[in-house]
Amino acid sequence: MSNEQLEQISLSEHKKQAQYRHVVTVCVSSGCMSAQSDLVKKALEDAVAEKELDHTCQVKGVGCRGLCSRGPLVSVQPEHGRFEQEILYQNVAPEDAGEVLSSLDAEPLARLQCPTDTPFFQRQHKIVLENSGRIDPERIEEYIAHEGYGGLVTAVTELSPGEVIDEITRSGLRGRGGGGYPTGLKWITVAKSEGSEKYIICNGDEGDPGAFMDRSIMESDPHRVIEGMAIAGYATGANIGYIYVRGEYPLAVSRLKTAIRQAQKLGFLGDGICGTTFNFNVSIRLGGGAFVCGEETALIASIEGRRGTPRPRPPYPAEYGLWGKPTLINNVETFANVPSILRNGGDWYAGIGTEKSKGTKVFALTGALQNTGLIEVPMGISLREIVYEIGGGAPDGATVKAVQTGGPSGGCIPADHFDTPVDYESLKELGSIMGSGGMIIMDESASMVDVARYFMEFCMTESCGKCIPCRVGTVHMHNFLDKICKGEARYRDLTMLENLCEMVKDTSLCGLGQTAPNPVLSTLHYFRQEYLDLLIDHDQNGRAPQALVIPVEA
Numbered sequence: 001m002s003n004e005q006l007e008q009i010s011l012s013e014h015k016k017q018a019q020y021r022h023v024v025t026v027c028v029s030s031g032c033m034s035a036q037s038d039l040v041k042k043a044l045e046d047a048v049a050e051k052e053l054d055h056t057c058q059v060k061g062v063g064c065r066g067l068c069s070r071g072p073l074v075s076v077q078p079e080h081g082r083f084e085q086e087i088l089y090q091n092v093a094p095e096d097a098g099e100v101l102s103s104l105d106a107e108p109l110a111r112l113q114c115p116t117d118t119p120f121f122q123r124q125h126k127i128v129l130e131n132s133g134r135i136d137p138e139r140i141e142e143y144i145a146h147e148g149y150g151g152l153v154t155a156v157t158e159l160s161p162g163e164v165i166d167e168i169t170r171s172g173l174r175g176r177g178g179g180g181y182p183t184g185l186k187w188i189t190v191a192k193s194e195g196s197e198k199y200i201i202c203n204g205d206e207g208d209p210g211a212f213m214d215r216s217i218m219e220s221d222p223h224r225v226i227e228g229m230a231i232a233g234y235a236t237g238a239n240i241g242y243i244y245v246r247g248e249y250p251l252a253v254s255r256l257k258t259a260i261r262q263a264q265k266l267g268f269l270g271d272g273i274c275g276t277t278f279n280f281n282v283s284i285r286l287g288g289g290a291f292v293c294g295e296e297t298a299l300i301a302s303i304e305g306r307r308g309t310p311r312p313r314p315p316y317p318a319e320y321g322l323w324g325k326p327t328l329i330n331n332v333e334t335f336a337n338v339p340s341i342l343r344n345g346g347d348w349y350a351g352i353g354t355e356k357s358k359g360t361k362v363f364a365l366t367g368a369l370q371n372t373g374l375i376e377v378p379m380g381i382s383l384r385e386i387v388y389e390i391g392g393g394a395p396d397g398a399t400v401k402a403v404q405t406g407g408p409s410g411g412c413i414p415a416d417h418f419d420t421p422v423d424y425e426s427l428k429e430l431g432s433i434m435g436s437g438g439m440i441i442m443d444e445s446a447s448m449v450d451v452a453r454y455f456m457e458f459c460m461t462e463s464c465g466k467c468i469p470c471r472v473g474t475v476h477m478h479n480f481l482d483k484i485c486k487g488e489a490r491y492r493d494l495t496m497l498e499n500l501c502e503m504v505k506d507t508s509l510c511g512l513g514q515t516a517p518n519p520v521l522s523t524l525h526y527f528r529q530e531y532l533d534l535l536i537d538h539d540q541n542g543r544a545p546q547a548l549v550i551p552v553e554a
């Protein structure tokens, strides 16, 4: 496959699309599917057949549009000369199909219309999600028609592996799985590691509560992930790739399987890719849904068929990974950035974002917001813009109190810090982390102690039990938090909780235990009074109130 052949496929796909006067798209990703968008699509197809519009109107399933809370989302693509903007419909039911089709040659259906000139759509910057909601994720031709596989073809036919790595390094891309490690540096280490057998692993475990960025990318644009992995294979000298996906993501798995088959058929995977000597293949490994299996060494153990528990590092997987061989492990979103970087150049990517955090970041917005769903924004955007402009603020006039970023490893940031730019360093300075992109918004009704207890319960349940500080410490920290929430704790319990947090943080074996105290520490830092108010022996100064002081008989 050459760039010219890609161009041919792209042209014929565009020609095919151009034969339709109307293209009606239906989101068929998990969020909308849970609201029966598959039935909406079927109803639209039936209505098209009934009205004999098969030759003029195409009904197409597409990936996530981002505004998942308003699903099922249906769009009518712009029609030259009549309207230039697409028309988006929200909360569409199968019964609406006839009306939607009747509106194609009339005025848009005001009853269902969702405005697209709002900050939610206008303030985003889409790179990773550029095809989400636009292409049919089950057709490789559509991916190619949107410049898909152009990055891989350029890499293997025009660049040396070293030049590919230079491009990634120049882009400033950092790992989107949570740690923010420079991707180029990791690729250099794997490329330099001795050995003819090397592996690429795509981490699609995504265990954080409230996070669905990676699921959405895999469901909406699976070829992008495969292309990123193949480019990484070429750059580092690896011939085998694994995508580790949790079993709870059946739609992502099915679309990835289809995409792998299609890529093999067109020669983007397999032997002699694009007529070169580069061989690369990808297969899927299913995870059982344990949060700890997202940790890279536990994930590797799980693929090897062992129990998924972390091991001490070094050695890092880049030198000693799967089956003891050099292994590059990157997150789904990290790989999904790679094709765009190869197509547009590292300098282009480095021009977006901040000095140390380049590019964009995908976030899953959940909680007390008007617009919940999936967004992609440039690094450096403020939390205020995300919460109030893109997210539309809390519903029903409620006041936003805090944002939780980074899931169980992260922290809660209060509203008076919302002018902080969203980048790796700034969030860390506030006692939270970027994490993989979960963002939970809380309004005034939320008890921050309860939030801390919820995350600690999660860590306690998900602790693999291999090391004592985490196995025992999370249980005790949870007990203290539970006692405080129930109004049964004393001031000394709070002191013991704080000491325990420091101990677990400093002595646990892996990131799960090392970061489990973060939600407690950040809520204690910003919302200490809420803890104090729940203690049975406190006054405003943290001392025992007079009512509880029992006089000692002389």
Ligand SMILES: Cc1cc2nc3c(=O)[nH]c(=O)nc-3n(C[C@H](O)[C@H](O)[C@H](O)COP(=O)(O)O)c2cc1C
Pocket (backbone or CB within 6 Å): 174, 175, 176, 177, 178, 179, 180, 181, 203, 204, 205, 206, 207, 208, 291, 292, 293, 294, 295, 296, 297, 329, 330, 331, 332, 334, 436, 510, 511, 512
């Ligand atoms: C408890 C725990 C869970 C993790 N879960 C994930 C996950 O679901 N997805 C992910 O990409 N990284 C996860 N990580 C981070 C991985 O260990 C690893 O750093 C990451 O996959 C590297 O990819 P990146 O450099 O592209 O971010 C987790 C780490 C820990 C400690």
Ligand code: SF4
Pocket (backbone or CB within 6 Å): 292, 309, 310, 462, 463, 464, 465, 466, 467, 468, 470, 471, 508, 509, 510, 511, 512, 513, 514
């Ligand atoms: S810190 Fe927790 S999850 Fe990590 S190895 Fe220790 S017990 Fe297991």
Ligand code: FES
Pocket (backbone or CB within 6 Å): 027, 028, 029, 030, 031, 032, 033, 063, 064, 065, 066, 067, 068, 069, 071, 073, 373, 374
């Ligand atoms: S799943 Fe349909 S808009 Fe997100």
